[in-house]
Amino acid sequence: MNKMHTFQFVFYFLALNLLCTPSAAAADGSTRTKHSNRVKGIIGAIIDESSRIGKEERLAMEIAAEDFYSHSKQSLTLHIHDSQGDPIRAALAAKELIDTQEVEAILGLQTWEEVSVIADTSNQSQVPILSFADTIPKWAAKKWPFLLQASPNKYDQMKAVAAIVQSWNWHQVTVLYEDSMAGGVIPYLYDALREVGADIRQIISLSPFAAASSLSEDLEALQREQFRVFIVHASLSLAARLFEIANKLKMMEQDYVWITTDPITSLVHSINASIINSMQGIVGVKSYFPETGQCFKDFYKRFRRRFSTQHPEEDNNEPGIFAVQAYDALRTMALAINETNFGGQELLTKYHDLSGKIQFINQEVAPKYTFEIINIMGKSYRELGFWSNGFGFSKTIGKGANYTSSMNDYHVLWPGGPRDTPRGWTIRTSDNPLRIGVPTMSGYTEYVNVQQDRLGNNLSFTGFAIDVFHATLERLPFCLPYKFVPFNGNSYNELVKQIHLKNFDAVVGDVSIFSNRYKHAEFTHPYTETGLMLIVPTRSTSCSAWLFMKPFTKSMWVLIAAINIYNGFVVWLIERNHCNDLRGSLLNQIGVLLWLSFTTLFSLTGEKLHSNLSRMSMVVWLFVALVITQTYTANLASVLTVQRLEPIELNNSAKVGYCTGSYIKDYLVDVLGYDQNRLRTYSSIDAYAQALKNKEIAAAFLEAPLAKVFLAKYCKGFVKVGPTYKVGGFGFAFPRGSPLLASMNEALLKVSESGKLLELENSMVPSNQCRDRDIDLDDENPSLGPSCFRILFILTGATSTLALVSYVLLKANSMLKHKSIWRLMLAVMKHWRFQKKHFTRRVSNAEIHGNSPPDALHPV
Structure with missing residues (x-):
């Protein structure tokens, strides 16, 4: 085959030299003179008469020449040469047509190889070529302005x-x-x-x-x-x-x-x-x-009659698109060269012929x-x-046609007989199973573990990723034979690249979905959580001097003080007429009011009251105080007894670890801005834990599924901090455009929706181990706020307010019984002075006789 190409190249070179000799391409002046002396109506054609296309084209052009003469009464000479599909013969035929027969245009040339051989000669001689080649490069139109494409671009x-x-x-x-x-x-x-x-x-x-x-x-x-x-x-x-x-x-x-x-x-x-x-x-x-119109019908009849006569060896005598194009091309060229202003390159822009309107755009027939x-x-x-x-x-054409974007509802007879539409791909057989690469360099045996038996003969493939893959295959609507092949490379990027190199048909393991890997493969939906987490060691917190304030929030403390003062004021106002201790100087009464407010909260032993209104307020108040004090005691005990841990803060020079062979390094450097000198690589969970304990690194970046396993195993001394960076997740890799990808994704969703995926994950991370510490440590014993007790505060506040309003209304009603409010006010003032004077005298007498003053809450 290489010898044949070399042979053709030599003949192309000789033909080009032959066509470019002075005998073939004269000087500009002589060329123009010869061209100007040509008789109009001479057209050449180069076709391959050994093919059905060439046979149809020859007969169609002969009929077109006859029709042109019958309609225009102008002579038209047609010279047809047979190239037999050989570019060299086409080149020699073009030389004879231009130099000897002095044609004004050349038609035909079914292939680009034939066109490229004679295009230079045609351009120098200013003889246009109307080519039937499928596709002519765009640059050819600029290089050879006398080259035109008669067939629409493909x-x-x-x-x-x-x-x-x-x-x-x-x-x-x-x-x-x-x-x-x-x-x-x-x-x-x-x-x-x-x-x-x-x-x-x-x-x-x-x-x-x-x-x-x-x-x-x-x-x-x-x-x-x-x-x-x-x-x-x-x-x-x-x-x-x-x-x-x-x-x-x-x-x-x-x-x-x-x-x-x-x-x-x-x-x-x-x-x-x-x-x-x-x-x-x-x-x-x-x-x-x-295939309509009287012109085509006449052409169709004549073509069939003459074609069956000229080519009896052909089974069918109907004209095709190539016959129609040849007919139109000759008619177009014949009309163009008979125009008075025709100068070799110019062609009429529009004609109507067998195939409809003919139009040239940029030296090509309009598509x-x-x-x-x-x-x-x-x-x-x-x-x-x-x-x-x-x-x-x-399904139809013209007016009333109903267009759709798909033909999947068309009834097609596919190879093999009527049946459903082929998938376009075949399922692997046991003789040709899928080769699935499995990484051996993973340090996370929980996800993928490749082990060899003692004799070194058989390999076992286990782990969460393998289990998920098996569960996915079980939900495929077809059987998919496969075999696992261990990969002993250095990185996961190399592993994924093996799919592009066709060494593997798929990859199963703890392989992260990352954009840079899509140039080598495509991935299923992730079967694990997505994200990148930062893991740091923890340390015990020191005891704070204000730790006693921790059980309640600041707003809670303010609300407790406010509601107690309010309740104390209500009781004081109602009981002051029955208790001498609630009277006295302003400073003394304020002190008594505060004492009354907070002793009730902490002693929870209310004194004897005389008014039903104050008793009602006090009962609710005591209930609220009981709940608050018991809650405070319980929360404070929790704060003092539970060990408190907090994450160690990172500084700008702290060393950080990441997984061996992972894309995380690029993400840390390019996205998060970490210095490469700060990064350390490890290949297993135990290696991470040891490095963190020995303070070789201050933190470790782990993908979410690996972080879950790590925290389940080392839950006491490490914690996740900061945000979860939305990257990756583990998925199965397949070749780009793999027909299996859609079926695998559907099956993987079924595994997840059925609960099987959660079951497999729980078996990987047993429930009796510690849960992931994916919470804020400050929220382990949160301070309680007013929202937790809002019903109680509303209840006691409303009760006291009701008692206060009732007391005011009763007093107002009592005052209205007097004829004069002024008298009432004077009586109140006199009563106040008398009570004060009488109380002072009694205290003095008591001190003289050595007796104790009367009970503050008991009347005299």
């Missing part, structure tokens, strides 16, 4: 192919293309697929001269792959051989998807019965042209925005619908 057709792939949610496809006609189609297909979330898994280049053994080897290699969606872009002759071999290899059966492009699909009408039997179930994208979707079945094909750029799929 980019929109690649969009139609991508839309079909998207309709059935296929994410990985394999492309097989003929290297002699790929041109710029593959980049267009790649871009179109990426826009719909799909990717090209593999690209297979096929030589048009490939032997059957070579094609068989390529297909057998694809047969061993898991993915089953194939896009074929090749000539009909190569595609026919390809599908015959695929049919023999049973690759045209269930689970396989084949999508074809032009020129295969547009020539389906010409395929014989033996070949089409090997193509059953293929879905194809076909260039669409309206066709509608394509026909067909399904090969039986002896021919059937029309599934249409795809239009910007609109989507429709």
Whole structure:
């Protein structure tokens, strides 16, 4: 194959030198003179008459020349040369057409290789080329202004192919293309697929001269792959051989998807019965042209009659899109060169012909925005619908068409017969199980533990991650054979990279989901908590001088003082007429009021009262005081007896540990701004604990699932502090675009929703161990606030207020019985003086006789 490419390159080089000789390209002056002396109406064509396309193009151009003469009565000479698909023959034919037959334009040239060989000569001779090649690079139009593309660019057709792939949610496809006609189609297909979330898994280049053994080897290699969606872009002759071999290899059966492009699909009408039997179930994208109008009907009749006569070996005599394009191209060029202002490069911008309106934009025929979707079945094909750029799929075209974004409700006959839509990938078998990488460098054996038996023959894989993976597989709707393969690398990044290198089909273990790893693989939903936690040692707190204030908050203390003073005032006001000790000087009465307020709170022994109003207030007051004092005593005892721990504060130079082989180092340096010199790496829980106890490090950053295991094992001397940084979580890794990913995510959700995930986690961290200390230490014995006692405070306050209001109303009612308020006030003042004077005399007499004063709360 390499020798053939070298041979072709040598002939391309010789042909270019031949075409660029003075005999082929004269000086500017002579060229212009020769061109100006040419007779109008001479057009050349270079086609491959050994192919069905070339046969249709020749006959279509002959009919177009006849129609042009019959309508315009102007002579038109058509010179057609056969290249037989060889660029060298095409180059020699172009030299003869330009130099000998002095054509004014050249049509044909089905491949980009043919166009590139003669484009320079055409440009120097100012002879326009109207090419039928699939795709001409954008830069070619700038380099060769006399080069025009007669067939629409295939980019929109690649969009139609991508839309079909998207309709059935296929994410990985394999492309097989003929290297002699790929041109710029593959980049267009790649871009179109990426826009719909799909990717090209593999690209297979096929030589048009490939032997059957070579094609068989390529297909057998694809047969061993898991993915089953194939896009074929090749000539009909190569595609026919390809599908015959695929049919023999049973690759045209269930689970396989084949999508074809032009020129295969547009020539389906010409395929014989033996070949089409090997193509059953293929879905194809076909260039669409309206087969209506009297002009087309006349062309159709004449074409079929003459084609069957000229080519009796062909089974079908119907014209296809290539015949229509050739007819339109010749008519367009013939009309253009007969315009009075035609100067070689200029073409009319608009015409109406068999395929509708013809328009050139940037040296290309305006793109066709509608394509026909067909399904090969039986002896021919059937029309599934249409795809239009910007609109989507429709089962009809024109006015009244109903467009949708998907064709998943279209009835398609897939390879292997009627059945559900293929998944686009095949389930692994026991002969070809999934190779699943498992890390051996993990220091967290609770999550993943790889051990070898004593004889060194067998490996055991255990741990939480392994258990979750097994539980997930049990909920898949299909059996998934696999085998664990230990990975002895140095980092988890290397482990994930093995998927991209195709050494592993998946990775299971304590692998964190991190954005940088998505360039190598994709991940399931995390099966653990997400986040990064900071773990530090704890130390006992010292006893504070104000520790006795700790049971209540400041607002609680203020409220207690206020409600006691208020209750004392109410009792004092009501009982003062019955107790001499509640009278006296202002200072004395204030002291008595405060004493009355707080002795009740702490002694809880109310004195004998004389008024029912004060008794009512005192009863509720004593109940509230009982609750408050008992609560204070209990909370203070807890504060004094329970050991208090507090986290050790970090300084700017403290050393910090992180997990070996983890992405945490990059996160600490790039995001949190830690100096690399402060970081230390450890590989196990015990190593962390020992380093923290020995003060090698002051703290450790652990991922949330690992921190849970650490705190469960070392719960007495360590605590989580600060925020939980929202990163990562553990997940299973699969290749990018893996068809298994969606099924695994669904099964993993079922594991979580069923409670199995929690059960496995509890078995990893037994319930009899300490719980994670994921709380604020200051909240272990929180100070009690007013909200805890608001009902009691409202009750006692309302009771005292009710007693106070009742007392005031009774006094007011008593005063109203007097005729004069003034007299009442004088009587009160006299009574006050008398009481004071009498009380002073009694105290003096008592002191003289050595008797004690009367009880403060008992009347005289």
